[in-house]
Amino acid sequence: MDKELSFEEALKGLEEVVESxxxxxxxxxxxxxxxxxxxxxxxxxxxxxxKAEGKIEIIKEEAGKSVIEEFNYSNEGEE
Known part of the structure; x- marks a missing residue:
């Protein structure tokens, strides 16, 4: 392949193969x-x-850490 195939192009190609x-x-x-x-x-x-699922897991983990850090930061002065 000369160019990098996108997921959508590959899926379309797969549909064409199945139809044929x-x-x-x-x-x-x-x-x-x-x-x-x-x-x-x-x-x-x-x-x-x-790969997409892996990226989603990383994003979720990073977002979770941010939420926890933000929660801890906002509660530091309440004790």
């Missing part, structure tokens, strides 16, 4: 090629989703 395979008008070799492409796109999408 479902039509049933491909030769065996074409079907195998499409299947191989679909497996690669599936892995790419899965990896992309795992």
């Amino acid at each position: 395979l479902e039509r049933g008008d491909l030769t065996l070799d074409q079907s195998l090629d499409f299947f191989e492409k679909g497996v690669g796109l599936t892995k790419f999408c899965s990896d992309s989703l795992e």
Whole structure:
């Protein structure tokens, strides 16, 4: 691939692969090629989703720390 594929492009490509395979008008070799492409796109999408989930967890952890620090800071003078 010349350019970095986006998740949305990969998902669209995967949908096209599935549609082509479902039509049933491909030769065996074409079907195998499409299947191989679909497996690669599936892995790419899965990896992309795992990265996104990891980022979300990091953001949630950082936001949680900020809320706790802010709560501790605002309660320091109340004792």
